Amino acid sequence: MTTLDELKRTMKEKLPELDVIxxxxxxxxxxxxxxxxxxxxxxxEQAVWNPLCVHNLATYLPWLKDKRVGVLVKGCDSRSVVQxxxxxxxxxxxxxxxxxxxxxxxxxxxxxxxxxDDLGLVREVDLQQDQVEITTAKRAHTLEKRxxxxxxxxxxQYPNPVIADHVFGEERHPADPEQGRYFDLEEMExxxxxxxxxxxxxxxxxxxxxxxxxxxxxxCVCQDHCIAETRDPNWLRQxxxxxxxxxxxxxxxxxLAGRCTECGECERACPMGIPVFTFKRQLNxxxxxxxxxxxxxxxxxxxPLMTFRVDEENIKDRGW
Amino acid sequence: xxxxxxxxxxxIGFLCNWCSYGGADTAGVGRMAQPTDLRIIRIxxxxxxxxxxxxxxLFDGADGVLVSGCHPRDCHYTEGNFYARRRLEMxxxxxxxxxxxxxxxxxxxxxxxxxxRWQTVVTRFTEQVHQLxxxxxxxxxxxx
Amino acid sequence: xxxxxxxxxxxxTQWLEELSRTSTVLAPTQxxxxxxxxxYDPDRELRLERQPTMPPKEALFPGSETLLQYQYRxxxxxxxxxxxxxxxxxxxxxQVVFGARPCGARGFTIFDPVFEEGGYQDPYYxxxxxxxxxxxxxxxxxxxTCFCHWxxxxxxxPRGSDVLLTPVESGYALEAITQGGERLLASELLTxxxxxxxxxxxxxxxxxxxxxxxxxxxxxxxKLFDLFEDLDFWDRMSAKCISCGACTxxxxxxxxxxITDEPKGASGERIRxxxxxxxxxxxxxxxxxxxxxxxxxxxxxRVGHKFSYYPRLHDQAFACCGCGRCIKSCPVCVDIREIILxxxxxxxx
Numbered sequence: 001m002t003t004l005d006e007l008k009r010t011m012k013e014k015l016p017e018l019d020v021i022x023x024x025x026x027x028x029x030x031x032x033x034x035x036x037x038x039x040x041x042x043x044x045e046q047a048v049w050n051p052l053c054v055h056n057l058a059t060y061l062p063w064l065k066d067k068r069v070g071v072l073v074k075g076c077d078s079r080s081v082v083q084x085x086x087x088x089x090x091x092x093x094x095x096x097x098x099x100x101x102x103x104x105x106x107x108x109x110x111x112x113x114x115x116x117d118d119l120g121l122v123r124e125v126d127l128q129q130d131q132v133e134i135t136t137a138k139r140a141h142t143l144e145k146r147x148x149x150x151x152x153x154x155x156x157q158y159p160n161p162v163i164a165d166h167v168f169g170e171e172r173h174p175a176d177p178e179q180g181r182y183f184d185l186e187e188m189e190x191x192x193x194x195x196x197x198x199x200x201x202x203x204x205x206x207x208x209x210x211x212x213x214x215x216x217x218x219x220c221v222c223q224d225h226c227i228a229e230t231r232d233p234n235w236l237r238q239x240x241x242x243x244x245x246x247x248x249x250x251x252x253x254x255x256l257a258g259r260c261t262e263c264g265e266c267e268r269a270c271p272m273g274i275p276v277f278t279f280k281r282q283l284n285x286x287x288x289x290x291x292x293x294x295x296x297x298x299x300x301x302x303x304p305l306m307t308f309r310v311d312e313e314n315i316k317d318r319g320w
Numbered sequence: 321x322x323x324x325x326x327x328x329x330x331x332i333g334f335l336c337n338w339c340s341y342g343g344a345d346t347a348g349v350g351r352m353a354q355p356t357d358l359r360i361i362r363i364x365x366x367x368x369x370x371x372x373x374x375x376x377x378l379f380d381g382a383d384g385v386l387v388s389g390c391h392p393r394d395c396h397y398t399e400g401n402f403y404a405r406r407r408l409e410m411x412x413x414x415x416x417x418x419x420x421x422x423x424x425x426x427x428x429x430x431x432x433x434x435x436x437r438w439q440t441v442v443t444r445f446t447e448q449v450h451q452l453x454x455x456x457x458x459x460x461x462x463x464x
Numbered sequence: 465x466x467x468x469x470x471x472x473x474x475x476x477t478q479w480l481e482e483l484s485r486t487s488t489v490l491a492p493t494q495x496x497x498x499x500x501x502x503x504y505d506p507d508r509e510l511r512l513e514r515q516p517t518m519p520p521k522e523a524l525f526p527g528s529e530t531l532l533q534y535q536y537r538x539x540x541x542x543x544x545x546x547x548x549x550x551x552x553x554x555x556x557x558x559q560v561v562f563g564a565r566p567c568g569a570r571g572f573t574i575f576d577p578v579f580e581e582g583g584y585q586d587p588y589y590x591x592x593x594x595x596x597x598x599x600x601x602x603x604x605x606x607x608x609t610c611f612c613h614w615x616x617x618x619x620x621x622p623r624g625s626d627v628l629l630t631p632v633e634s635g636y637a638l639e640a641i642t643q644g645g646e647r648l649l650a651s652e653l654l655t656x657x658x659x660x661x662x663x664x665x666x667x668x669x670x671x672x673x674x675x676x677x678x679x680x681x682x683x684x685x686x687k688l689f690d691l692f693e694d695l696d697f698w699d700r701m702s703a704k705c706i707s708c709g710a711c712t713x714x715x716x717x718x719x720x721x722x723i724t725d726e727p728k729g730a731s732g733e734r735i736r737x738x739x740x741x742x743x744x745x746x747x748x749x750x751x752x753x754x755x756x757x758x759x760x761x762x763x764x765x766r767v768g769h770k771f772s773y774y775p776r777l778h779d780q781a782f783a784c785c786g787c788g789r790c791i792k793s794c795p796v797c798v799d800i801r802e803i804i805l806x807x808x809x810x811x812x813x
Contacts, residue, residue: 027797027799028608028609028791028797028799029608029609032797033797034704034796034797034798034799035703035704035796036704037700037703037704055795055796059706060703060704109497112497113497116513116514117513117514119514120514120515120607120608120609120610120792121605121607121608122608137605185417188417189416193416193419193420193421193456194419194456195419196416196417196418196419197418197419197420197456197457197458198419199419200418200419201458202495203496205495206495206498206500206518208518208527208709208710208713208714208738209527209709209713209738210708210709210710210712210713210714210740211708211709211743212706212708212709212710212795214708215706215707215708215795216706216708216795216796223707223744224707224743224744224745225744229743229745231724235372235376237724237726237735238528238722238724238726238735238737239528239726239733239735239737240526240527240528240737242458243379243380243458246379246418246458247375247376247379250372250375250379251372253414254370254371254372254375254411257410265795268795269706269708269710269795271498271517271710271714271793271795272497272498272500272517272518273496273497273498273517274496275496278417279414279417282413282414282417283410283414286410286413286414287410290406290409290410290413291406304406305403305406305407305410308399308402308403308405308406309402310392310393310402312405312406315405315406315409318426318427318428320426320428320429320441320444
């Protein structure tokens with residue numbers, strides 16, 4: 001029995017006790033999966049499990065807090081579940097977690113780079129162990145899977161769910177990136193300060209303030225009352241300038257400091273391809289260095305920014 | 321004024337009401353001369369500091385931001401500055417990613433009786449910001 | 465009209481430069497992962513092979529625009545008295561939008577009845593509308609998410625454009641659709657195109673054929689109306705939606721906006737900016753009541769507006785051009801085609 005068959009069997013078994021199971025199903029073309037909300041047993045057959053299952057289904061949990069919910073999670077998604085539990089935003093008793101050890105998903109923007117002209121013409125996708133064969137109306141492409149992994153998978157330390165009621169599939173090993181766990185930040189650091197500022201100005205210029213980054217984030221539960229959009233207090237102007245758009249990214253990143261579980265959904269959701277994940281990565285690296293802390297790994301942990309030490313080990317007096 | 325070069329820059333200071341604001345008062349009463357670039361905003365405690373205040377100030381045209389509070393262990397509200405220390409250290413390490421020199425932001429601890437020390441802090445920080453020059457330019461960005 | 469021209473592929477950049485001398489030419493430009501309309505710059509990468517990420521919406525309807533500026537002044541003789549000076553802004557543009565697809569240009573034919581005809585004339589929109597020409601590129605190959613044929617359009621629909629370009633071997637066939645378009649075709653870089661007319665028709669037909677048959681949507685407006693009270697249906701349709709604004713802001717036909725005053729001391733600006741009906745805040749009232757409190761309510765409104773309410777008000781025209789961006793760029797792949805078909809096939813009591 002394949003992992004997927006086992007998963008489907010268990011879902012069918014558990015469904016009568018649950019109001020809904022959130023899984024992945026086939027999307028609008030062979031290159032896309034989509035969240036699938038299973039309420040009836042005959043929907044279970046539609047479930048899929050493969051490297052196209054990029055969505056962090058934990059995003060839906062706070063909105064279904066009062067229901068008995070089953071959710072499928074990869075390693076990174078399970079950290080979001082733990083973080084939500086840590087913050088009291090979901091109820092462990094009403095949650096059933098179906099855990100899926102993961103060997104990485106496909107970053108469609110990297111696929112697009114390699115087949116820019118026919119991304120919209122996909123007819124068939126064959127996902128193999130190390131390669132992906134994509135057949136479009138124009139031609140067939142054979143791509144190496146390792147070239148298509150997003151940053152978060154290249155540095156993944158939690159491929160196996162950190163919380164699960166049922167686990168399907170073999171355990172995976174954490175990534176060991178030869179460039180180091182923060183290679184993306186180190187690449188930024190090779191640029192001068194001025195180059196970095198120009199880079200962000202250029203990137204945020206095409207932002208359309210759709211807030212997909214915010215809404216895709218599992219931890220952004222105040223999205224309906226977000227200070228980015230309220231007029232009282234008025235944090236952001238409505239003017240379409242880089243200043244306001246970059247300030248929104250600051251608000252988002254700062255409100256996630258100590259909470260972000262690096263699922264990367266913010267960047268994936270962006271319709272304009274802006275690398276907004278970078279801001280959260282920076283904060284997470286500082287959290288690791290200053291406090292040895294990673295969000296979403298221990299439901300009983302107290303986040304470092306919610307507490308303090310009278311004598312801080314890693315914050316030195318600045319001599320002023 | 322001591323050590324200042326070029327036209328006056330805009331430096332915003334967030335001072336806690338009890339210690340640093342008192343310290344600034346002490347400096348004032350003692351007629352201790354300081355550069356006039358610093359514009360002070362009084363907050364009840366550095367624990368009130370939201371790192372976003374600093375970022376908004378820098379984005380809106382501030383050339384430098386200073387946050388000053390009670391010494392750790394001496395917070396008027398016991399713990400406020402302990403939280404602030406963590407948040408502001410995180411912020412300081414974050415600024416370079418944006419292309420902002422982290423020397424444009426400092427957080428210090430100055431008590432109400434330390435008028436002389438306040439003078440030194442303001443003078444030194446103003447000089448530090450002047451050496452960096454006016455802030456590069458998110459503030460001056462116009463619509464796409 | 466009816467006269468055809470030909471532009472050889474190696475003369476494309478020359479023609480764009482020529483046009484740039486008298487107008488701002490907005491062309492699809494590669495920016496990192498996205499293709500957006502930017503003023504033509506020969507040093508930047510032009511991308512014509514794929515549908516641009518953003519339609520040319522901002523050419524006529526920018527993300528934010530200043531409607532007026534205001535300044536409060538106090539009378540020094542009488543401090544209690546305050547006057548306000550108001551300065552209206554008037555957009556002054558002279559634009560050619562080059563390289564949009566027919567769906568992108570057609571989007572504005574949905575704006576026009578709302579912003580120009582019938583009662584209120586929007587001066588900001590009109591000023592831009594009257595000074596912008598559309599040189600549109602017909603599609604030779606529809607994408608998986610294209611469904612322009614569902615809404616009465618096609619990969620070579622000329623409506624909303626001034627010149628229609630069809631890619632042919634070694635260049636483009638050009639047709640003038642309006643008088644403004646005819647003037648653009650006077651360039652010496654263009655040669656007579658009669659010899660490529662047949663090839664052009666073949667390309668257009670092949671593209672249309674690739675789309676296949678469209679379902680009959682004539683009963684959809686009534687069906688959606690009948691499903692208004694069925695929140696269970698809308699709950700299921702909206703379950704995976706995350707209530708962001710990607711679909712709205714990328715849509716060539718979405719035109720909702722908000723007006724806010726942005727003060728700065730004693731002066732400020734009144735700004736019109738895009739608004740998004742998928743957001744909770746869209747219908748949140750001052751009292752705290754919200755008539756569309758859930759995703760189900762809001763998706764019902766979005767789909768209802770596009771495929772039911774707007775057609776009833778404006779001659780059965782769907783407020784949708786079938787470009788498929790809402791499907792492609794939705795972070796969770798909500799597919800409006802699925803929703804329409806589900807509504808159509810929903811059993812009726």
